[in-house]
Amino acid sequence: xVVSKEIYIGQNxxxxxxxxxxxxxxxxxxxxxxxxxxxxxxLGSPYAHARIKSIDISEALKLKGVVMILTGNDCIxxxxxLPVTIDFSKPPFNWxxxxxxxxxxxxxxxxxVGEPVAAVxxxxxxxxxxALELIKVEYEPLPAVTDAKKAMEKDAPLLYEEWxxxxxxxxxxxxxxxxxAFKEADRVVKFRYHEARHSGFPIEPRGCVSIYDSKTGLLTxxxxxxxxxxxxxxxxxxxxxPESNVRIISADVGGGFGNKLNWGLExxxxxxxxxxxKPVKWFENRRENFLTQPHNRDYTWEAEVAVxxxxxIIGYKAKLIVDVGVEGTNRGSGCGCGIVGALYSAGPLRxxxxxxxxxxxxxxxxxxxxxxxxxxxxFGARFYGRAxxxxxxxxxxxxxxxxxxxxxxxxxxPFKTIIGPHYDSANFPELLNKALKKYSEYxxxxxxxxxxxxxxxxxxTAWVEPSGAAVPWCIYYGIEGGTKISVxxxxxxxxxxxxxxxxxxxxxxxxxxxxxxxGVKMNEIRVIEGDSDITGAGPWSSRGATYGVSALVKAxxxxxxxxxxxVANMWKVNPEDLEIKESEVYKKDDPSKRISIYDVARAxxxxxxxxxxxxxxxxxxGETTLEVQVSWFSPLTAKDPGAVYTTHVTGVDxxxxxxxxxxxxxxxxDYYIAHDAGxxxxxxxxxxxxxxxxxxxxxxxxxxxxxxxxxxQLLNPTYMDYLMPTAAEIPNITVDHVETPSPFxxxxxxxxxxxxxxxxxxxx
Amino acid sequence: MHWEVKKVNKMRIKLIVNEKEYEIEVEPRKLxxxxxxxxxxxxVHIGCEDGKCGACTxxxxxxxxxxxxxxxxxxxNSKILTVExxxxxxxxxPLQKAFNDNFAIQCGYxxxxxxxxxxxxxxxxxxxxxxxxxxxxxxxxxxxxGYVNIVKAILNAAERKKxxxxx
Numbered sequence: 001x002v003v004s005k006e007i008y009i010g011q012n013x014x015x016x017x018x019x020x021x022x023x024x025x026x027x028x029x030x031x032x033x034x035x036x037x038x039x040x041x042x043l044g045s046p047y048a049h050a051r052i053k054s055i056d057i058s059e060a061l062k063l064k065g066v067v068m069i070l071t072g073n074d075c076i077x078x079x080x081x082l083p084v085t086i087d088f089s090k091p092p093f094n095w096x097x098x099x100x101x102x103x104x105x106x107x108x109x110x111x112x113v114g115e116p117v118a119a120v121x122x123x124x125x126x127x128x129x130x131a132l133e134l135i136k137v138e139y140e141p142l143p144a145v146t147d148a149k150k151a152m153e154k155d156a157p158l159l160y161e162e163w164x165x166x167x168x169x170x171x172x173x174x175x176x177x178x179x180x181a182f183k184e185a186d187r188v189v190k191f192r193y194h195e196a197r198h199s200g201f202p203i204e205p206r207g208c209v210s211i212y213d214s215k216t217g218l219l220t221x222x223x224x225x226x227x228x229x230x231x232x233x234x235x236x237x238x239x240x241x242p243e244s245n246v247r248i249i250s251a252d253v254g255g256g257f258g259n260k261l262n263w264g265l266e267x268x269x270x271x272x273x274x275x276x277x278k279p280v281k282w283f284e285n286r287r288e289n290f291l292t293q294p295h296n297r298d299y300t301w302e303a304e305v306a307v308x309x310x311x312x313i314i315g316y317k318a319k320l321i322v323d324v325g326v327e328g329t330n331r332g333s334g335c336g337c338g339i340v341g342a343l344y345s346a347g348p349l350r351x352x353x354x355x356x357x358x359x360x361x362x363x364x365x366x367x368x369x370x371x372x373x374x375x376x377x378x379f380g381a382r383f384y385g386r387a388x389x390x391x392x393x394x395x396x397x398x399x400x401x402x403x404x405x406x407x408x409x410x411x412x413x414p415f416k417t418i419i420g421p422h423y424d425s426a427n428f429p430e431l432l433n434k435a436l437k438k439y440s441e442y443x444x445x446x447x448x449x450x451x452x453x454x455x456x457x458x459x460x461t462a463w464v465e466p467s468g469a470a471v472p473w474c475i476y477y478g479i480e481g482g483t484k485i486s487v488x489x490x491x492x493x494x495x496x497x498x499x500x501x502x503x504x505x506x507x508x509x510x511x512x513x514x515x516x517x518x519g520v521k522m523n524e525i526r527v528i529e530g531d532s533d534i535t536g537a538g539p540w541s542s543r544g545a546t547y548g549v550s551a552l553v554k555a556x557x558x559x560x561x562x563x564x565x566x567v568a569n570m571w572k573v574n575p576e577d578l579e580i581k582e583s584e585v586y587k588k589d590d591p592s593k594r595i596s597i598y599d600v601a602r603a604x605x606x607x608x609x610x611x612x613x614x615x616x617x618x619x620x621x622g623e624t625t626l627e628v629q630v631s632w633f634s635p636l637t638a639k640d641p642g643a644v645y646t647t648h649v650t651g652v653d654x655x656x657x658x659x660x661x662x663x664x665x666x667x668x669x670d671y672y673i674a675h676d677a678g679x680x681x682x683x684x685x686x687x688x689x690x691x692x693x694x695x696x697x698x699x700x701x702x703x704x705x706x707x708x709x710x711x712x713q714l715l716n717p718t719y720m721d722y723l724m725p726t727a728a729e730i731p732n733i734t735v736d737h738v739e740t741p742s743p744f745x746x747x748x749x750x751x752x753x754x755x756x757x758x759x760x761x762x763x764x
Numbered sequence: 765m766h767w768e769v770k771k772v773n774k775m776r777i778k779l780i781v782n783e784k785e786y787e788i789e790v791e792p793r794k795l796x797x798x799x800x801x802x803x804x805x806x807x808v809h810i811g812c813e814d815g816k817c818g819a820c821t822x823x824x825x826x827x828x829x830x831x832x833x834x835x836x837x838x839x840x841n842s843k844i845l846t847v848e849x850x851x852x853x854x855x856x857x858p859l860q861k862a863f864n865d866n867f868a869i870q871c872g873y874x875x876x877x878x879x880x881x882x883x884x885x886x887x888x889x890x891x892x893x894x895x896x897x898x899x900x901x902x903x904x905x906x907x908x909x910g911y912v913n914i915v916k917a918i919l920n921a922a923e924r925k926k927x928x929x930x931x
Contacts, residue, residue: 014864022875204809253871688867689870691912724905726905727899
C-alpha cells in the first residue's frame with residue numbers, strides 16, 4: 001500500500017531534535033530572559049497547619065529592588081479561586097465529592113508546610129529572596145494530621161472545618177455479583193498493602209515567564225507545562241481573562257511525568273505582570289518543589305480476595321484509602337487516581353465474577369495530589385500484583401502459576417471487565433513464555449547467590465496499563481486541539497501536534513509517522529508543538545501514541561488523498577495509479593513521471609492556482625489547500641462511555657535482587673521486561689522510555705519516600721535526602737517486545753511513552 | 765528609608781569561558797552557575813542548588829565542578845568549559861555524537877551536566893568499563909533514562925576516543 005512506510009515507521013531513527021540538547025541550545029523556561037523582567041519568589045509557611053493572624057510586609061517593601069508584595073488578600077481582590085479540575089458529585093455519579101475554595105496564596109489558614117503566604121516581586125531573584133526574610137507573619141499553630149487513617153478518626157484535626165470530617169470524597173466502584181463470588185470461593189485471602197508517598201520531581205523544577213500586555217489585554221505565558229490547552233483554561237478562569245486572550249507557550253520541558261499538570265503557582269506571576277506591566281519570571285527552587293509540587297502514591301489497600309483452591313481468583317472486596325494531602329480537586333486532579341485505581345484493580349484477571357472497591361480520598365497536612373507516572377492505574381496494578389503473591393503464599397502455588405492461571409487469553413479480546421475497563425488486545429501467553437525463561441535463569445542465579453551466603457530474591461509480575469484517556473467530569477476529557485499538516489510551496493511540511501515533547505521524543509517520532517504515511521522525507525518535516533494558540537492538549541495519561549499518532553495518521557491520509565487527486569487531475573489519470581514517496585508523486589507504472597509535492601503546492605496555491613489544477617469536487621467542497629486539520633476521538637470510548645481508556649499496554653516483568661545481610665540494603669541486580677505496546681514507531685525510543693520507567697519503579701520500591709513527621713514537617717525535601725536512584729543503583733535492563741496491534745487506533749499503536757511503575761512487585 | 769542588603773562592594777573578576785575572555789564586576793554572593801547563565805551559557809542548568817543533581821556541571825581548570833556550589837568570585841582567573849564549547853566548527857564532539865547515536869537523551873535537562881562529567885572522566889583515563897562509568901556519574905541525576913543509554917553512550921565515546929576521535 002504505502003511504499004515508503006517501512007523506511008520510517010518501526011525504525012530506530014535517531015532523534016533529530018537531540019542537537020539542541022547536546023549543544024546547550026535548547027530553550028527551557030528558565031532560559032528566557034526579557035529586559036526589565038521581574039522575579040517572583042514565594043514565602044512558604046513553616047507550619048503544616050496554622051491560622052494566619054497577621055502579615056507585615058512593610059519592612060520588605062522598603063528593600064531596594066522590591067516592586068510588589070502580594071498576599072492572600074490580593075488574591076481575593078484580583079482572582080477567582082483555583083478552578084475545579086475534577087468533580088464527580090454530578091449525575092450519573094452523584095458521589096460524595098468535595099472541592100475546595102483555595103487561592104495560590106493562603107488567605108486565612110495554611111494547611112501544609114510550604115504553602116505560600118506571600119509573594120515578592122523584585123528586580124532581581126537574589127533581592128526577591130532577601131525580601132522574604134523581611135516579611136513578618138504571625139501564626140496560630142493548629143494540630144496537624146499527616147496520616148490518612150488518623151485523619152479519618154472522629155477527633156482528628158480538621159483541615160476544612162466546614163466539612164465536619166477529612167474525607168474529600170468517598171464512593172464505591174463495583175461490578176458483577178460479589179456475594180456470589182465469595183459464596184463460591186474455597187477460601188478468602190486477606191491482605192493489606194501500603195505504598196509510600198513519593199513523586200517524580202523532574203530535574204527541571206516548575207517555572208514560568210508571564211507577560212501581560214495591557215494595550216491588547218493579551219497574556220503570553222511561557223511555562224514548562226505538559227498541556228498548554230489545559231493550562232490556558234485554568235489560568236484564564238483564575239485570572240478572569242477571556243480564554244481567547246491567553247496564550248500558553250510551553251518551552252522545552254525538562255521532564256514532566258504528570259508533575260507538570262498544575263498551574264496554581266503560575267497565576268501569581270501572571271497577576272503580577274498584569275499589575276506591574278512588566279514580564280515576571282518564577283522558577284522554583286528544589287525545596288519549594290518538594291514541598292509544593294504534586295505528590296502521589298500514599299494509599300492503602302485492605303483487601304479480601306475470593307479464590308478457588310487451584311488459585312483462580314473469582315472476586316474481591318477492597319477498601320482503597322488514598323492520602324491526597326491538602327486536596328486533590330483544585331491544585332491538581334489527584335482525587336481521580338482513586339477512581340482509576342478502583343477500575344484497574346481488575347487488571348488482567350480472567351475469571352472475576354464480582355468485584356467491589358470502596359474508595360476514600362482523605363485530606364491531610366501535606367502537599368496536594370496529582371499524577372506521577374501513573375494516575376491510579378498503578379494503584380490497581382499493585383492490587384492484583386499483591387493478590388498474586390498472597391494467593392501464592394496461602395495456597396502454596398508458585399506465583400508464576402497463579403499468574404498463568406488467572407491472566408486473560410488472546411481469544412478473550414476485546415474484553416470488557418465486570419468493573420468497567422474495556423481492553424483492546426494482548427497476548428499474555430507469549431509475554432509469559434519470554435519472561436519465564438529469564439525467570440528460570442534468575443532462580444538459578446538466586447540459588448548460586450544463596451549458596452555463597454548471600455540473600456537474594458526473584459520477582460515476577462504481569463500487568464495491564466491503560467492509555468489514551470477521556471475522563472468525564474474532569475479536565476482530562478480528551479480535549480483535542482487537533483493536528484494540522486501543511487505542505488508549503490517553497491519547501492517543507494509543517495506538522496502541528498497536540499502532544500508537547502517533554503522528553504518522550506515526539507518531536508522526532510511524529511515526523512516518522514507523517515513521513516511514513518504521507519510519503520515525505522523526514523528531514524523536510526517540522527513538528528510544532530506546545531503553543532496553545534495552535535494546539536497543545538497533552539501529553540497526559542499516556543496519550544501520545546493513541547490520540548496523538550491517530551490524529552497524525554488520519555490527517556496524513558486525507559492530505560495524501562487530496563494531493564493524489566490533484567495530481568491525477570493534472571495528469572488526467574486515476575488517483576489509484578499514483579503514489580507518493582520521499583516527497584514526490586509518481587506514476588506507479590511509469591515512475592519516471594513524477595512531480596514534487598512542493599511543485600503541487602505551488603500549482604495549487606499560485607501558479608496557476610487551485611481553480612486550474614484541482615478536480616471539481618475538491619473545489620466545490622472548498623478543500624483547496626494542501627493543509628488538513630483533524631481531531632481524533634477514541635472509537636471505543638465513542639461506543640462505550642464506560643471505556644475511559646482506549647488502549648492497553650501489557651507486560652510481564654522479572655527481577656533479580658540481592659540483599660546485603662549486614663545492612664539490609666536491597667539492590668536490583670538484573671531486570672527483564674517482556675512488553676507489548678502494540679505497533680511500535682521507534683523501538684529504540686520505546687526501550688529508552690521503558691528504562692526510565694523501570695528506574696523510577698525501582699526508586700519507588702527501594703529508595704524513595706517523602707517522610708513527614710507528626711507535625712507535618714517534610715524531613716527530606718532535597719535530592720540529598722530524598723533518594724532518587726543514581727546510575728549506581730540501576731541495573732542492566734533488558735527489553736523484549738511483543739507487538740499485538742490495537743484495533744482501536746489508526747496504526748495499531750498503544751503507547752510507547754510510559755510504563756507506569758508497575759514493575760516493582762519484586763518478591764523477596 | 766530604604767533597606768539595602770549589606771553593602772558589599774562588587775568584585776572585579778577575570779575568567780575565560782570557552783576560550784572567550786571576560787572581565788566583570790559581580791556581587792560576592794553571586795553563584796557561578798547564575799553568572800554563567802547570565803553570560804549566555806544557558807546549558808548550565810539549575811536543578812537543585814544543593815550540589816546533588818549535577819545539571820550545572822562545568823569544567824573549571826580541568827576539573828568537573830558543580831557551578832551552583834561555587835561563588836563566581838571563586839572562579840577568578842580560571843578557565844571554564846561548558847557544553848557550548850564542546851563543538852568544534854559546528855561539528856559535534858565525539859561524546860555528543862555518542863549520546864545521539866545511543867538514544868541517551870530524553871528531556872535533555874541533565875544532558876549538559878552528564879556530558880561535562882563524562883568529558884572529565886574520559887579526558888583523564890582510558891581505563892573505562894561499565895562500573896567506572898556508573899560510579900563517575902553518580903553525581904548527576906537523570907529522571908528519564910534510567911541511565912542505561914547514558915552509560916552505553918559514554919562507553920561508546922570511550923571507544924571513539926581510543927580510535928583517535930577526540931578533542
